[in-house]
Amino acid sequence: MSLTVKNKDTIKSFWAKVAPRAEEIGTDALSRMLVVYPQTKTYFSHWKDLSPGSAPVRKHGKTVMSGVAEAVSKIDDLTNGLLTLSELHAFQLRVDPANFKILSHNLLVVLAIQFPDDFTPEVHVAMDKFLSAVALALSEKYR
């Protein structure tokens, strides 16, 4: 299910609207993930505060979104473009790849809330494909 030229154009235009609110969106998506899928909290036992919008959640939401921004800029070759991030997730963070799907879902929910008119079915399918492709690239170095 690779990204078509049309998908990539859709993603880049939509991302231009998303980018200014990236931190807010990342924070909200992460907050939701921790509340709706409590098993994901196991990766953050070292944080003092896991409540929605807390300082560590905000900081990490920003980190995650800059990763997504990097993926947008490297959309034509995600596997190679995200090699370093894949190594990080595979060897240090060791996040079970099933969780990439969970975070992606929550990102889509936040995008639907923030862009009720722009997040059309066509934008939705392009973003869903993109986030799946990013997850695949991140899983590259796992085994």
Added chain:
Amino acid sequence: MVEWTEFERATIQDIFSKMDYESVGHNALTRCLVVYPWTQRYFGNFGNLYNAAAIMGNPLVAAHGTVVLHGLDKAVKNMDNIKATYAELSVLHSEKLHVDPDNFRLLADCLTIVVAARLGSGFTPDVQAAFQKFLAVVISALTKQYH
């Protein structure tokens, strides 16, 4: 037996009491057919599903979206007995419609996104959790009679 908190019960009743079934049903089913095109396999007799615009404008899709949403009503009205309430519908989806149960999750995800867009900031993380729990229970009940 599924345990519901007062907050979860109130949230589900609130969301559905204010819902525009026709609009939400139509949008959710359209989104499902566009975002997960393989789900179109179940709608061979719906005519033109060639692109997003065609799907959105297709009256059979709109009508069916409403049917599906009203199907959720049963669960809203019988939250303490969803499993038994859906026994017949489960047999229908398995024996007659032959729907792969993974599709229930795909439609549920699309429904969550449509409701999120409608409620905006009102769709807080806690409301999302309650809504997704509700849909998960419905899915479990719909899958129960498959063998």
